[in-house]
Amino acid sequence: MINRREFVIGSLMLTGYAAMEGSNVFALPVNDAKVKAVSMKITCTMEVLKPPRNKNINIWTPIPPDNSEQKISGLSVKSRMQYKMTEDISHGNRMLFFNTDKLTAGETITMKYTMVRRTADVVEDRGERPERHLEPSEWERWDDNIARYVDSLVVKESDPVRIGRKIYDALIDSLNYIHEACGRGVSILMFEEKIGRCDEFHALFRSMMMYKKIPVKWEQGIALPYPSVIKKSGEVEADCINAHSWVKFHVGDNKWMPVDVSEAKRRPDLRDFYFGKLAANRIKMSNGRGITLNPPQKSPMNTFPYTYAEADGMPLIYGHNYKNRMKYEAVKIEA
Amino acid sequence: MKWLAALILSISLILPAYATEGVKEGAPAPTFVLPDENNRNVDIGIFMDRPTIIYFTHNACFYCTQLILYLKRAQAKFGEKNLRIIGINIMAKDQNLIKAYKEELGFIFPMFAGNREDVLRAYRINYVPVIVFVDSKKTVRKVVGHYIHEDELHRHIKNIMK
Numbered sequence: 402m403i404n405r406r407e408f409v410i411g412s413l414m415l416t417g418y419a420a421m422e423g424s425n426v427f428a429l430p431v432n433d434a435k436v437k438a439v440s441m442k443i444t445c446t447m448e449v450l451k452p453p454r455n456k457n458i459n460i461w462t463p464i465p466p467d468n469s470e471q472k473i474s475g476l477s478v479k480s481r482m483q484y485k486m487t488e489d490i491s492h493g494n495r496m497l498f499f500n501t502d503k504l505t506a507g508e509t510i511t512m513k514y515t516m517v518r519r520t521a522d523v524v525e526d527r528g529e530r531p532e533r534h535l536e537p538s539e540w541e542r543w544d545d546n547i548a549r550y551v552d553s554l555v556v557k558e559s560d561p562v563r564i565g566r567k568i569y570d571a572l573i574d575s576l577n578y579i580h581e582a583c584g585r586g587v588s589i590l591m592f593e594e595k596i597g598r599c600d601e602f603h604a605l606f607r608s609m610m611m612y613k614k615i616p617v618k619w620e621q622g623i624a625l626p627y628p629s630v631i632k633k634s635g636e637v638e639a640d641c642i643n644a645h646s647w648v649k650f651h652v653g654d655n656k657w658m659p660v661d662v663s664e665a666k667r668r669p670d671l672r673d674f675y676f677g678k679l680a681a682n683r684i685k686m687s688n689g690r691g692i693t694l695n696p697p698q699k700s701p702m703n704t705f706p707y708t709y710a711e712a713d714g715m716p717l718i719y720g721h722n723y724k725n726r727m728k729y730e731a732v733k734i735e736a
Numbered sequence: 737m738k739w740l741a742a743l744i745l746s747i748s749l750i751l752p753a754y755a756t757e758g759v760k761e762g763a764p765a766p767t768f769v770l771p772d773e774n775n776r777n778v779d780i781g782i783f784m785d786r787p788t789i790i791y792f793t794h795n796a797c798f799y800c801t802q803l804i805l806y807l808k809r810a811q812a813k814f815g816e817k818n819l820r821i822i823g824i825n826i827m828a829k830d831q832n833l834i835k836a837y838k839e840e841l842g843f844i845f846p847m848f849a850g851n852r853e854d855v856l857r858a859y860r861i862n863y864v865p866v867i868v869f870v871d872s873k874k875t876v877r878k879v880v881g882h883y884i885h886e887d888e889l890h891r892h893i894k895n896i897m898k
Binding site for chain 2: 451453583584585590598638640641642714715719720722724
């Protein structure tokens with residue numbers, strides 16, 4: 402004989418089981434390393450909180466690139482302001498540019514699209530000149546200490562994949578990860594302090610690889626929940642905490658291998674996976690560091706993962722003047 | 737003996753600890769002459785005549801701006817005579833950004849433009865927020881490199897006031 406409480410719990414469990422059977426992969430266990438792709442609808446909104454008064458305001462919003470790793474379709478933009486689509490000359494990043502002398506509190510710029518984000522693998526890029534990715538940004542210079550360390554680590558190894566793996570393992574074993582901070586991604590400081598987040602991990606990886614004459618590309622985006630824990634819908638803030646970077650290094654024959662050192666640090670179970678693959682828990686927004694937007698911004702820009710704004714050439718204050726929200730609706734997970 | 741060789745090799749490949757010239761707890765607080773919002777070049781050392789908090793921030797850090805309220809409340813609680821608070825904006829190269837930041841956020845404390853390699857290296861600023869607690873002898877007592885809750889903030893303030 403079951404009591405009323407057990408009956409209710411049993412009924413709920415049966416209902417839940419029926420829902421799992423009748424729905425899709427979301428309710429089933431998902432192995433992040435085995436997922437092939439995640440499809441989702443994205444709504445990215447920049448909301449004005451406290452607008453600057455009597456100032457000329459420029460706003461740049463990154464447009465996520467459409468490529469073999471992430472298929473972007475149905476892109477639409479909603480804003481009372483007129484805008485133009487532009488592209489930066491050095492990195493090819495596409496963006497929306499808005500100019501206005503009047504913003505009102507509560508007004509928004511909304512970009513919607515559907516994205517199929519694939520698990521990234523080694524990719525061929527014949528349109529790319531690898532040598533241009535041997536140029537460190539102002540934050541990625543290396544010193545004699547870094548050079549000596551890399552020499553002792555790599556010794557006589559010349560294969561870029563084996564060199565990459567040695568550096569990757571050494572960084573994971575030696576560095577500490579911090580999440581609630583906004584990084585500058587300075588290689589020398591990371592080497593000395595041994596604590597940082599994705600930008601610091603990847604700046605140092607990039608410096609060490611470039612020192613060994615291996616070209617490394619910098620990619621920037623926003624981190625989303627892993628397929629194993631993603632809800633059917635949710636929201637992340639597109640800010641410096643949720644911004645995420647990763648890199649790809651040249652392995653020869655115009656082939657580039659992705660690496661995510663900081664996520665490998667955070668997810669030891671994915672350590673081997675992240676040397677050569679990228680989980681489908683991200684949206685790529687831009688390439689490179691030290692970016693000059695189009696039209697050019699007044700202040701230096703380290704990376705470009707989310708909407709940036711200036712008033713009379715002064716950067717607006719994130720969280721005070723404006724905020725970026727990214728809503729997602731997970732449509733399908735291909736395992 | 738293979739395991740011993742492997743152990744020695746793996747230890748030798750751990751990133752070495754370097755003696756750096758940067759700020760360390762127990763060491764004198766580095767001082768610099770930096771521009772304020774009126775473009776006056778000011779020696780920040782003159783502000784360290786009492787227990788001092790040096791608050792490193794920049795405009796893209798929402799977590800940092802949330803700390804401003806805590807800093808205001810801390811000074812109200814402990815008194816201006818007992819506690820100095822100064823800000824260093826690591827995005828700012830001159831007065832303009834400082835001025836805009838102070839006006840927009842009601843940042844009532846002195847703030848300086850700290851986007852300079854020597855300043856960032858001396859204080860080891862690779863991310864923000866960073867909060868440096870300095871006692872009245874200008875000695876760094878604590879460096880907090882993350883968002884801080886109010887009770888932790890007050891605990892460190894009490895330590896530099898001892």
